[in-house]
Amino acid sequence: xxxxxxxSSVDPRGVAxxxxxxxxxxxxxxxxxxxAASECIEQLRDRADLRVVVIRGEGRHFQAGADLDxxxxxxxxxxxxxxxxxxxxxxxxxxxxxxxxPTVALVQGACFGGGTGLIASCDxxxxxxxxxxxxxxxxxxxxxxxxxxxxxxxxxxxxxxRYALTGERxxxxxxxxxxxxxxxxxxxxxxxxxxRVIDALLQNAPHANALTKQVALEYAWSDLSERDFDRLVEQxxx
Numbered sequence: 001x002x003x004x005x006x007x008s009s010v011d012p013r014g015v016a017x018x019x020x021x022x023x024x025x026x027x028x029x030x031x032x033x034x035x036a037a038s039e040c041i042e043q044l045r046d047r048a049d050l051r052v053v054v055i056r057g058e059g060r061h062f063q064a065g066a067d068l069d070x071x072x073x074x075x076x077x078x079x080x081x082x083x084x085x086x087x088x089x090x091x092x093x094x095x096x097x098x099x100x101x102p103t104v105a106l107v108q109g110a111c112f113g114g115g116t117g118l119i120a121s122c123d124x125x126x127x128x129x130x131x132x133x134x135x136x137x138x139x140x141x142x143x144x145x146x147x148x149x150x151x152x153x154x155x156x157x158x159x160x161x162r163y164a165l166t167g168e169r170x171x172x173x174x175x176x177x178x179x180x181x182x183x184x185x186x187x188x189x190x191x192x193x194x195x196r197v198i199d200a201l202l203q204n205a206p207h208a209n210a211l212t213k214q215v216a217l218e219y220a221w222s223d224l225s226e227r228d229f230d231r232l233v234e235q236x237x238x
Contacts (some may be wrong), residue, residue, distance in 0.1 A: 006036040007058075014051035015198055019067040019114040022067075023059025026110050030070035034088045041095045052201050054194060055096075055105045058120075062106075062131070064115025068140070079237065089114065090146040090229065094118050097150055097222055099157045100157060100210040102201045106194045108187055116180065117147025120154035121222075123213065125180065125199055127172045128187040135160070136167035145232040149222035150167065155179045 007137065008020040018040050020027040027033075044050055057063050074085045096118065107121040108128040116135050119125045130219045135151065144164050146153075151160050155178045164171065175181040176190040201209070217223045224232070 005033040026061040026064030028067040030067040062114030063108035064110040082237040120150035127181040131172040186230040
């Protein structure tokens with residue numbers, strides 16, 4: 001379905017590609033995109049033939065954060081509905097972060113707000129030289145609590161304290177410097193750079209990769225207890 005908010009495909013190597021597919025709004029997430037992405041990841045988790053998952057965005061931008069019209073519609077609903085919306089977003093980040101498969105994000109253009117949490121939940125992130133980033137929730141009177149644990153893992157508390165408080169935008173070179181990106185390439189080379197990483201991942205034992213990722217996460221900020229996870233959801237919803 002070419003008009004679905006998330007497109008999913010699997011090639012003969014066992015490489016799954018999830019494409020965020022709301023290009024008219026910069027792939028900004030709403031309830032439909034979050035639900036579709038969560039369903040795709042749940043389906044991938046159960047497939048024994050998969051080796052790698054690639055996340056990409058259709059069009060000029062990777063993921064421009066939350067759809068503000070959707071946020072406004074949620075804001076007008078009951079506290080319970082707000083909690084359900086926050087639970088869905090946080091749950092997607094958590095599912096992706098703990099997916100027992102190597103995950104690769106390919107980033108071009110805008111990667112704002114929740115987009116930064118999405119890539120911080122991936123194992124390997126390659127950015128085009130035109131990529132731009134921000135953690136700007138506080139500019140909209142919100143807080144980025146449900147993505148801060150993943151961002152702490154990716155860029156460290158010191159950098160989160162700067163960029164999540166200022167909301168300022170930064171470029172691909174700065175994202176590379178602070179650890180949000182692993183590599184920066186020209187936009188035209190983004191897909192090829194992703195293929196090189198995929199080739200390296202496919203040379204390794206799947207079970208060993210899954211166990212390595214599991215152990216790494218056991219010592220991570222984002223390996224949250226249920227109590228801490230629920231508290232972040234409640235704060236975000238409020």
